[in-house]
Amino acid sequence: MTLRIAVCVKYVPDATGDRRFADDTTTDREGVDGLLSELDEYGVEQALRIAEASGDAEVTVLTVGPDDAKDALRKALSMGADKAVHVNDDDIHGSDVIATSAIVAKALEQVGFDLVVCGMASTDGTMGVLPALLAERLGVPQATLLSEVGVEGTTVKGRRDGDAASEQVEAQLPAVVSVTDQSGEARYPSFKGIMAAKKKPVQSLDLDDLGIDADAVGLAGAWTKVETVTARPPRSKGTIVTDEGEGGKQLAAFLAEQKFI
Amino acid sequence: MTEILVLVDHADGQVRKPALELLTLARRLGTPAAVVLGAGDNAAAIAAKAAEYGAATVHTADAPEFTAQLVVPKVDALTQIAQATEAGAVLVTSSGEGKEIAARVALRLGSGLITDAVDLEAGASGPVATQSVFAASFQVKSTVTHGAPVITVKPNAVAPEPAPAAGTVQAVEVAFTGNAATVTARTPRVSSGRPELTEAAIVVSGGRGVGAAEGFGVVEDLADALGAAVGASRAAVDAGWYPHTNQVGQTGKQVSPQLYIAAGISGAIQHRAGMQTSKTIVAVNKDPEAPIFELVDYGIVGDLFTVLPQLTAQAKG
Ligand SMILES: Cc1cc2nc3c(=O)[nH]c(=O)nc-3n(C[C@H](O)[C@H](O)[C@H](O)COP(=O)(O)OP(=O)(O)OC[C@H]3O[C@@H](n4cnc5c(N)ncnc54)[C@H](O)[C@@H]3O)c2cc1C
Ligand SMILES: Nc1ncnc2c1ncn2[C@@H]1O[C@H](COP(=O)(O)O)[C@@H](O)[C@H]1O
Numbered sequence: 001m002t003l004r005i006a007v008c009v010k011y012v013p014d015a016t017g018d019r020r021f022a023d024d025t026t027t028d029r030e031g032v033d034g035l036l037s038e039l040d041e042y043g044v045e046q047a048l049r050i051a052e053a054s055g056d057a058e059v060t061v062l063t064v065g066p067d068d069a070k071d072a073l074r075k076a077l078s079m080g081a082d083k084a085v086h087v088n089d090d091d092i093h094g095s096d097v098i099a100t101s102a103i104v105a106k107a108l109e110q111v112g113f114d115l116v117v118c119g120m121a122s123t124d125g126t127m128g129v130l131p132a133l134l135a136e137r138l139g140v141p142q143a144t145l146l147s148e149v150g151v152e153g154t155t156v157k158g159r160r161d162g163d164a165a166s167e168q169v170e171a172q173l174p175a176v177v178s179v180t181d182q183s184g185e186a187r188y189p190s191f192k193g194i195m196a197a198k199k200k201p202v203q204s205l206d207l208d209d210l211g212i213d214a215d216a217v218g219l220a221g222a223w224t225k226v227e228t229v230t231a232r233p234p235r236s237k238g239t240i241v242t243d244e245g246e247g248g249k250q251l252a253a254f255l256a257e258q259k260f261i
Numbered sequence: 262m263t264e265i266l267v268l269v270d271h272a273d274g275q276v277r278k279p280a281l282e283l284l285t286l287a288r289r290l291g292t293p294a295a296v297v298l299g300a301g302d303n304a305a306a307i308a309a310k311a312a313e314y315g316a317a318t319v320h321t322a323d324a325p326e327f328t329a330q331l332v333v334p335k336v337d338a339l340t341q342i343a344q345a346t347e348a349g350a351v352l353v354t355s356s357g358e359g360k361e362i363a364a365r366v367a368l369r370l371g372s373g374l375i376t377d378a379v380d381l382e383a384g385a386s387g388p389v390a391t392q393s394v395f396a397a398s399f400q401v402k403s404t405v406t407h408g409a410p411v412i413t414v415k416p417n418a419v420a421p422e423p424a425p426a427a428g429t430v431q432a433v434e435v436a437f438t439g440n441a442a443t444v445t446a447r448t449p450r451v452s453s454g455r456p457e458l459t460e461a462a463i464v465v466s467g468g469r470g471v472g473a474a475e476g477f478g479v480v481e482d483l484a485d486a487l488g489a490a491v492g493a494s495r496a497a498v499d500a501g502w503y504p505h506t507n508q509v510g511q512t513g514k515q516v517s518p519q520l521y522i523a524a525g526i527s528g529a530i531q532h533r534a535g536m537q538t539s540k541t542i543v544a545v546n547k548d549p550e551a552p553i554f555e556l557v558d559y560g561i562v563g564d565l566f567t568v569l570p571q572l573t574a575q576a577k578g
Contacts, residue, residue, distance in 0.1 A: 019395040141440055163450075171443070181512045247561040258541060
C-alpha cells in the first residue's frame with residue numbers, strides 16, 4: 001500500500017523584507033516579495049525522508065493561498081515532492097486560522113492522506129496552531145512540534161522537546177505531525193529537480209470544489225477582528241561607546257543608573 | 262460576574278509564574294477561575310497559590326491521561342469546564358503546547374482565537390488583546406467576535422499581583438475523547454538552577470561571537486552575577502555550544518525581560534523576533550555595523566571576552 005503523505009506549506013512575505021499590513025488590516029501579500037515559508041521546508045524535507053525510507057510513498061504538497069503561492073509549491077516540487085494542490089479563491093482573502101483550518105482540512109480529505117506533515121509555525125502569523133486544528137477537524141491524532149520523526153509500519157514516532165520535558169511520542173496513522181527547525185536541514189533543489197518540477201502536476205481547487213460556503217471564510221467569516229494596527233515607534237537611539245579598556249565599567253555604570261546592579 | 266477560566270501551567274509541583282500573570286489579567290475581565298490539570302498530590306498547594314492570586318474557584322482534574330497523551334486530554338477538560346461554567350473567556354499561557362490546547366478548545370467551543378497577546382484589557386464588547394507582530398515592528402489590537410474568547414498570553418505581559426480569593430476547589434470528572442498521540446517516554450529537563458528563560462527579569466545571551474561552548478563561561482558568569490537566565494542565538498545552538506531550550510528568537514523562546522544583554526549576536530530579524538519587546542536592551546559586539554546596535558539603549562563596540570568579565574566584576578561589586 002502506497003503511503004500517502006500530504007505536506008501543508010504556506011507562501012509568506014519575506015521576513016527580511018519590509019513586511020506590513022494592507023488597508024484592510026490583513027497581511028500585505030502583494031507589495032512584499034514572498035517565498036515558501038522557511039519553516040515549511042523542514043516539513044517538506046521530513047516528508048521526503050519518510051517517503052524515501054518507505055520505498056512506496058507519494059508526497060503531495062498543499063497550499064491555501066493567492067496566485068503567487070504556486071511559487072511555494074514549485075519550490076517544494078523541485079525539492080522532490082510528487083504533485084501539488086493549490087487552493088485559491090478570492091473569497092479566502094482575510095481568513096483567520098479557524099477558517100483556514102477548515103479549508104485545509106477539506107482539501108486534505110479530498111486529496112486523501114495517511115500522514116499530514118506541517119511546519120512548526122508560519123513565519124508571518126507565527127501562531128503554530130494550524131496542525132492542532134487540522135487534527136481536531138480530521139479526527140486523527142496530532143504528534144506535533146517534533147524534532148525527530150519517522151514512520152514504522154502504520155505508526156508515526158517522534159521526539160517532542162517541550163518546556164518541562166523531552167517526550168517520545170507515537171500515534172497510529174492516519175495522523176497529523178508538525179516538525180521543528182531542529183528536525184534536520186532541508187535539501188536544496190538540484191538542477192534536475194527544478195527541471196522535473198516543471199512537469200509535475202499542480203491541481204487547482206476553489207471553494208466550490210471543496211463545497212465550502214464563501215461566507216464561512218474570508219474577512220467576513222473571521223471570528224476575530226483586528227481593531228487597530230500601529231507601527232511601533234522606532235526605539236530611540238541609544239548610547240554606543242567603543243571599548244577602550246573601560247567598556248565593562250561604563251556598561252556597569254549604565255546598569256547601575258538603571259538600577260539593575 | 263462572568264468567570265474567566267485560566268489554565269494553570271505547573272511543573273514539578275510548582276505554579277509557573279506566567280499562570281499568576283494570567284490570573285492577574287483575568288481580574289480585569291471578570292472573576293478568575295483556575296483550572297489545574299494532572300497535578301497529582303500537588304493539586305491542593307497549586308490551588309492555594311491560585312487562590313492567592315485571585316481565583317474564586319479552582320477546577321481540578323487528575324487522571325493518567327494528562328501525562329500519557331498529548332494535548333487532547335487537556336483540551337477535553339478545559340472545553341468541558343468552559344461549557345459547564347459558561348465561561349466568559351479562556352486564558353492560556355503562550356507556549357507550544359498552550360497554543361495547541363487553546364486552538365482546539367476554541368474550535369470545540371465555536372470561539373475565535375487570539376494567540377501571543379502581550380496585553381489584555383476589558384473593552385466594550387469583550388477583551389481587547391494587544392499583539393506584537395512582524396518581529397515587533399507593529400502593534401495590533403484585536404477582539405473576538407464569535408463565542409467566548411480564547412486567548413493565549415505571552416509570559417511577562419504583566420507583573421503578577423496577589424489578590425486573595427476563596428479558591429473553592431471543585432473536582433471535575435472529565436470524559437476523555439481519545440484519538441491522541443501517546444507519550445511512551447519522558448525525560449524531564451534538568452534545571453540549570455538559573456531562572457526560567459521566559460520568566461526571567463534579566464537575560465544574558467551569547468551568539469556566534471562566543472566562539473565555542475567553553476566561551477559561554479563568560480556569559481554564564483555575568484548571568485549569575487546578575488541573577489539572570491542565559492539565552493543563545495540559533496547560530497550558537499546550531500553549533501552545539503548551548504542547548505536548544507535556551508534559544509531566543511522566532512523558533513526558540515520569545516522573551517520580554519526588563520533587561521536583555523546580547524553578546525556576540527548580530528541581531529538578525531529572526532533573533533529580534535524573540536527579544537525586541539525587552540524593556541532595556543544592551544549589546545556587546547566587535548562590529549560597529551552590527552544591526553543589533555539599532556535596537557540598543559546602550560551598546561559597547563568591543564570584544565565580549567574583555568567587556569563581559571569586567572562588567573561581571575563590577576556587578577559582583
Ligand atoms: C526560519 C528561521 C528561523 C530562525 N530562528 C532563529 C531564532 O529563533 N533565533 C536566532 O537567534 N536566530 C534564528 N535564525 C537565524 C538568524 O537568521 C541568524 O542566522 C542568527 O540569529 C545569527 O546568530 P548570531 O547573531 O549569533 O551569529 P552572527 O550573525 O554570525 O553574528 C555573530 C556576531 O558576533 C560578533 N562577534 C564575533 N566575535 C566577537 C567577540 N569576540 N566579541 C564581540 N562580538 C563578537 C560579530 O561581529 C557578529 O556580529 C532563524 C533563521 C531562519 C531562516
Ligand atoms: N495557508 C496555508 N496553506 C497550507 N498550509 C498552511 C497554511 N497556513 C499554515 N499552514 C501549515 O500550518 C503550519 C502552522 O501554521 P500557523 O498555525 O499559521 O503558524 C505551517 O507551518 C504550515 O505547515
